[in-house]
Amino acid sequence: MRVVKAQYQTALLPEHRENPLIEALPAKLQDDELIEGLRFYPDCSAEEREKEAFERVEYLTRLKELRQPQLVHLDVFRAVERALKEGYSTKNPHSPTTMNYLHYSLDERPEIEPRTGFFKPRGSGITVIGESGVGKTSMLEQVLGYFPDVIVHEESSTGLLPLRQVVWLKVDCPDDSSVKGLCHRILEELDRKLGVNPTKPASTIALLISQIEAKIKSSFLGILVIDEMQNLNLAKSGGSDRLLGFLHNLVNNLGIPLLFCANPPFDELLSKSLKAARRAESGGYFDVNLLGQRNGEWELFVEELWELQWTNVVTPLTEALSNKLYELSVGNMDLAVRTFREAQQVIIGSLDERLTEEVLEKGASIAIRASKSARDELAHVKKLNLLKRKKKAKAERSEETKANSSKKAAVAAMDGKLVQIPGDLSRAHHPEFADMLTALQHADDLYEQIPDPDLIQRASEEDDPLDSLRKAGVFCEDPLKVFA
Structure with a gap:
């Protein structure tokens, strides 16, 4: 957990200036600076390749640390950055509007309107959908990791401001889709980030929700990230509706941006409710797909992955080896990393430590067992798409476009x-x-x-x-x- 002392800088937009919640956020980066901050390439030196086999095997754990940003990383980051500023724009701690918002719920606030007006929520919803293993969670860790967990304010440009600002909170959706279970997780995580003793949860759902809302308000929570939202599909009848209703009330009443992260079944659940779908994608809807072999995504990833060889000889990356690893992993980054790791582990310490297509197949047979049926199904769908006949006119237009x-x-x-x-x-x-x-x-x-x-x-x-x-x-x- 990263807790930092507030350092203020003038906001880009005039309407955001002198709002310490926004001016304490990290500076906005250019795309090239952002990519540099999101990527991570583990070390792999020639000296390490000369060590004993039992030592070199240990270095294989670094493979899981590889982070190669894709275009969707930039889009999700900008959506989170925008949602944070938009949500905070109506919660300036120095504003009478915010004081009214902190002290009264929407149903209990007095009729006397503050001179700066009543609070108007500006929360939005972001949805990230993708198959298991395509890198959704690691992408969110990279994106959220750019922002501190907590910002401690002591004084701002307009005077003293003793408060702890929780910028983001990430919890997993309960397996039973219960509002109570989610509230308990949010409460525990908020207490942890605020550095306070655990709060005793209220005895009833209504009181628990009020307790959560008060805690979220006082901590100036910036965005709530809920992972594993596909668990809603496993809920009893009505459970998913109640949970989504609770979450959307956080957006409507408290102006808290939400980020849903889930496997594909979640998009089917959203499509059943226009209101839920509209709210969940108001701040952005992103599909995190398998890496494409023809659009440069796979090449970008596999070239960095292939550098991480702890074998005593370095095998150059060839088109055949790249194609074989893609075939075995169907473009799934997690499966590719696991296959590459097991392939090296098989040959490290042997007489011949060269990486070949057969070695990759052996690595896949070890790494991909429980997920083999799902992997084969994805591969089958990919092959069907390749078999579809391309329209002649479309191909001609494509060639003509390239020439022009x-x-x-x-x-x-x-x-x-x-x-x-x-x-x-x-x-x-x-x-x-x-x-x-x-x-x-x-x-x-x-x-x-x-x-x-x-x-x-x-x-x-x-x-x-x-x-x-x-x-x-x-x-x-x-x-x-x-x-x-």
């Missing part, structure tokens, strides 16, 4: 880049037409640019409409030839 991209830059309304949004028919999606479509979209004399506005209407009344359009020169029978 090197010849001219994509065009947007303000000379920016072409952004393709699937389903958005209001913008250009094809680079070859982007110039003309953008010019037409923003033209002031659009009607004047149409030489014959009644052409289509007249053609529809002809016996052969296509022949009429062909003679007018607006019907293109061979677009590949014309636009080549």
